[in-house]
Amino acid sequence: MTGEQIMFYLLGGGAVLASAAMLLPPMGRSPIHSAISLIVSFFFLAGLYALLSAHMLSVLQIIVYAGAVMVLFTFVIMLLNLNADELQESRITPGRIAAGILALFVFGKLATAIQLTTAGAQSVDLSDPGFANFGSVPEVGRMMYTTFLVPFELVSVLLLVAAVGAVVLAKRSMKYVDRPLPPPAGYEHPAPSDDEGGHDAHAHGGGH
Amino acid sequence: MTSIPLGHILLLAALLFGIGLAGVLTRRNILVMLMSVEVMMNAVNLTLVGFSRYNGWTEGHVLAFFIIAVAAAEAAVGLAMVLAVFRLKQTTYVDELRLLKR
Numbered sequence: 001m002t003g004e005q006i007m008f009y010l011l012g013g014g015a016v017l018a019s020a021a022m023l024l025p026p027m028g029r030s031p032i033h034s035a036i037s038l039i040v041s042f043f044f045l046a047g048l049y050a051l052l053s054a055h056m057l058s059v060l061q062i063i064v065y066a067g068a069v070m071v072l073f074t075f076v077i078m079l080l081n082l083n084a085d086e087l088q089e090s091r092i093t094p095g096r097i098a099a100g101i102l103a104l105f106v107f108g109k110l111a112t113a114i115q116l117t118t119a120g121a122q123s124v125d126l127s128d129p130g131f132a133n134f135g136s137v138p139e140v141g142r143m144m145y146t147t148f149l150v151p152f153e154l155v156s157v158l159l160l161v162a163a164v165g166a167v168v169l170a171k172r173s174m175k176y177v178d179r180p181l182p183p184p185a186g187y188e189h190p191a192p193s194d195d196e197g198g199h200d201a202h203a204h205g206g207g208h
Numbered sequence: 209m210t211s212i213p214l215g216h217i218l219l220l221a222a223l224l225f226g227i228g229l230a231g232v233l234t235r236r237n238i239l240v241m242l243m244s245v246e247v248m249m250n251a252v253n254l255t256l257v258g259f260s261r262y263n264g265w266t267e268g269h270v271l272a273f274f275i276i277a278v279a280a281a282e283a284a285v286g287l288a289m290v291l292a293v294f295r296l297k298q299t300t301y302v303d304e305l306r307l308l309k310r
Contacts, residue, residue: 002211012220019227019247023235031239031300038243045250052210052217052261057253057272064276069246069283076287077239080294099233107226111219118215124264126210131264140269148270155277162281169288172295 007051015044031077035070042066053126053135210261217258224251238293238300242286249279 018041021027022034042065049058126134133139144152224247231244253272260268294300 004211008212008216012216016220016223016227019224022243022247023227023231023240028235028240031237034240034243038246041247042250045254048220048254049257052212052257054257054260054269054272057257057269057276060273060276061253064280065246065250069280072283072287073239073243076291079291080239080300082300096234100230103226103230103233106229107222110222110225114215114218114222118213118218121214121262123210123214123262126264134264134266135260135269139266140273143266144270144273147267148274151274155274158281159277162284166284166288169285170291 004051008048011044011047011051015041015048018044031082032074035073035077038073039066039070042070055135056137056140057135059137214258214262217261218255221251221254221258224248224254236301236303238290238302241302242283242290246279246283249275 018037021037022041027033027037042061046058046061046066049055049061124131228244228246228248228251231247232241235241235244253275256268256272256275260266260272290300293305297305299305
C-alpha cells in the first residue's frame with residue numbers, strides 16, 4: 001500500500017463518516033451540528049481533490065463550500081432561532097425505512113455498475129511533460145476563459161439572478177403576505193351607505 | 209500513474225451519493241434536506257475529478273467548477289425560501305407545509 005492509497009482511504013473514510021454523522025442521531029439531531037459535520041466533510045473532500053491533482057478545485061471547495069455556502073447555512077439556522085420542540089425528529093415510520101432501503105438499493109446498483117465497468121482501468125501518467133500543469137489554476141483558468149467562455153458568462157448571470165432572487169425572497173415585508181389581496185377588476189363594493197358614499201369618485205360624479 | 213484504483217474513487221462517490229439520497233428521503237427538516245443535496249453534488253464532483261485524473265482531462269475540473277457555482281446559487285435561493293416559509297408558518301418541517309393538500 002503506497003502513501004497515496006493510505007491518504008485516499010483516510011480522507012475518504014473521514015468524508016463518509018462526517019457525512020453520515022450529519023444524518024445520524026448523536027450529531028444529526030440539531031441542524032447546527034449537522035452543518036458543522038458537513039463542513040468537516042467538505043474539508044475531507046477538498047483533501048481528496050488535492051490528492052487527485054485537482055488543485056484549483058480543492059481551493060475552490062474550501063472557499064466556496066466551506067466558506068460561503070456553509071456560512072450561509074449556519075447564519076440561516078441561527079437566524080431561524082428554532083426552539084427545543086422543533087428539533088425532535090426521531091420517529092421511525094415505515095415510509096422512512098422504505099426511503100432508506102431505496103437509497104441503499106441505488107447505492108447497490110451504482111456499486112455493481114462500477115465493479116463491472118472499471119476493472120483494469122489505467123490512469124494517464126501525470127509525470128509526463130504534457131501534464132505538467134494538470135489541474136492547476138492557470139490550466140483550468142485558461143480552459144474556462146477559452147473553450148468554456150460562454151457557459152462561464154452564463155454562470156455569472158445565473159449567480160446574479162440567484163443573488164437578486166434571494167434578496168427578493170427573503171425581504172422582510174412581503175406585501176402580498178401581510179395585506180389582503182386587492183379586489184379583482186370589475187368588482188363592486190356592496191352598497192355603500194349615503195354619508196360615506198360622498199367620498200367615492202363614482203358616487204360623487206353621479207350626484208352632479 | 210496513480211496507485212488509487214478508479215473503482216474505489218467511484219465507489220466512494222457512490223457511497224456519498226447514497227448518504228445524501230438517504231438524507232433527502234428520510235429527514236423531514238428542510239435545512240438538513242438542503243445539506244444532503246449539497247453532499248450529493250459533492251459526490252458528483254468527486255466522480256468528475258476522479259475521471260479527469262484518470263483520463264488527463266481538464267474539462268472535468270471546469271464542469272465541477274460550474275457545479276459548485278450552481279450549488280452556491282441553489283443554496284442561496286433555497287435558504288431564502290426557507291426563511292420566507294419560516295416567517296409564514298413558523299416551522300422548518302416539510303410535513304407541516306401542506307397548504308395545497310386542502
